[in-house]
Amino acid sequence: MALLCAAAAAVVPVLAAGLLGAVSLLIVGTGGLVLTVVALYSFLTRFGLLRWLSLGMALLVPVLVAVWFIRAQLLWAVLVSCVLALAALGAGRTALRRSASAAAMPEHAVPPPRHPFLIMNPRSGGGKVWKYDLVRKAEELGARVALLDGPDLVDVTALAQRAVTEGADLLGVAGGDGTQALVAAVAAEHRLPFLVISAGTRNHFAMDLGLDRRDPTRSLDALRDGVELRVDLGTVNGRTFVNNVSFGVYAEIVRCPEYRDDKAATVLTLLPDLLAGHRGPTLVARIGDTVVRGPQAVLVSNNAYGSSDLAGLSRRARLDRGVLGAVTLSVGSAREAVGLLGRTRLRGLSQEMPVEVTVEADTDEIPAGVDGESVLLRTPVRCAIRPGALRVRVPRSRPGVRPATVTVDWARLWQMARWG
Template sequence: MFAAALVPPAAAGAAGAAWVLLGVAGLVLAAAGLWWALAHAGLVRIAGLVLVVAAPLAVLALYARHGLLMPAVLSLALWALALAAARVALTPRAAASPPPEAAVAPPLRPWVAMNPRSGDGKVARFRLAERARAAGADVVLLDPGGHDDVAERARQAVRDGADLLAVAGGDGTQALVAEVAAAHDLPFLVIPAGTRNHFALDLGLDREDPAAALEALTDGVELRVDLGFAADRVFVNNASFGVYAAVVGDPAYREEKLRTTLQALPPLLTGDAAPRLRMRAGATRLDGLQALLVSNNPYRRFVDTAHPGRRERLDSGLLGVLCVRVDNAAEAVGVLAGAHAPDTPDGPGEGPAAGVLRLTAPDVVVEADTPTVAVGIDGESVRLPAPVVCRIVPGALRVRVPRRRPGTPPRRPPADWRRVRDLARHRTRTGG
């Protein structure tokens, strides 16, 4: 860290501080341009895109012209190394205790629903139906047109005597069947055949080899994990309110994600259609939110480039809550720079005027000025009557997983330089 700070003045002499400020100014302008590109259309969006590209290039060109490009690259590399070293130093020696596992006998009448369209055809590519039938499962291939009521088919399977329910598909389909499994206290098997499979990721399953999950039918263990509810709808990952929910609810989103998002964002961020939500969690009250994410157990960080959207555990009995309010370019820059309110477990007050707030709570109430509110539940768009009460039910779901699975990596917390300093002083005093 010290070496990274010393490289610019060593290379530029007395003007080193000015060159550092120039680099910071370029990043700030690029962040402001990104906000203009997302929150506006037409000429303002074009100007924002130009700024996103031109500001960093102009800084690099000035550095190169004055012979400071290589020192700048070296300084950035040293900063990256310092951040990585700090995160490693602060990582607990042992990851959080996983949910207790219980050895179980193989199911007698497993039932598996498979979505042939999920994950660009993973069901056919990995021969999941044939492998599941070979393991003794009753396999149901869902209608490719999306007209099947998978929850009702799962309930019918229970009435027919199924003693395990499984899904090969995306997280939205997983949630529908998980609700049926929890209601009947039956084990639930996740086969990661969707596009992202966040729930499978946090269960420690191998998303690159969905067929490996079928080993749980013959050599499996059982976990107890929590389930989230938004009103009466189950979510295994999260329920999103506000901007993201409105974008996902656009019928064109499925086919043209990027184009639909860019068209929908300006009025949602700055126009009359911009959602303004209210949130209550214990003593915490927040107004004027544009986006709100309620997750089944908290995510590690707002932004984590190494492992985005990871949850350290699924049995904490707490919802994760992420609140966002950004109204202009200056506030967007502040959020991207990390200038947001610190995490709070359940503190009083109205929260920040703008930025990001994270907290945890057993239940959350989401209010709006409309009779209903758009909600993205595990990526599926629905409308629910306002206010929406989100809650978590600890240990509601029995999950069957293979005995052998990759697991989750240890948590890498953000660099806290005060803690790094205290750790270094402790090691020095003890001679360790």
């Protein structure tokens, strides 16, 4: 239905113009589409004033085409075409949502911890630890708190290990996802429950656990009325990650200082590098039985992101499927780049759900982004999944995981209509 409505939306104005006007309508419509695509591509690949002029052109051209249709007394056809286009989008979202539906992760009833130990980073998330008075509130609930404060660097892993030897029966973190991963590895090693306090900047792990990211104090409710989720952990060369590890252009984006403050804007700013051609180490990604040679970007995640999310900026429906999510991008031409970004074609895109990924390169080390932290990893880099490795303690009452917004993917819809 989505494909039929989309086709009808394009055909109706042409049919309404009659035989004589069909050619001119086709020229105007096709010309407007071409100009819009060229302007969008210029917006993605240029910098400075030219980029914003291109964006203005991309917005203005469709308006001018619509005005031309109205002056040609085809307003009714334009309205019918708009209705059909909305119907196409609605049908497409319904079809894709049905294929991506997933039940919530099962919960396990557990008693409250007796000796919880929490690590808090006062600098994380713009000072949320002090803003929400997390130290005092956690101590009132019987937790022992260690602050990552002061001029000296603290070995977070050693701090968590020492807490275990001193009798801690729960480990928790109020900080960024990188710190969460370090302590989660210790909790998984000793089979202790792990508490996520959403005091970081983006809190992607907390989001996919269904926690309240706006009020981190609600995470502390798990200390008195909590349930457990059994979730997976990813590993890269033996190091634990809770969200994702990135290579190629993705890794270069993570290394940018602006990435921490605004991930989406940073991806957009550096996207021209992807379209122009990545000039870093040549990568080879071995994803299960699939081999992808020379991708410009590779993203490996702890469970898969939504099918329309190519940069790990969205959400994961579940964290307990026992698989990795693997996305590779390979762009060989401007045409392929535009089609890939517009999701009108799948050439240059690989999306798999393996249990192991190996990334090779023509250098001994390659830059990578591990849960938003820029690191250098020795090649070959091996990523694996540890199913159900982490016992996560969450409040019984929490917002929950909202279904990800479905983006209409015409290439996937065509595959569904063609193959069922």
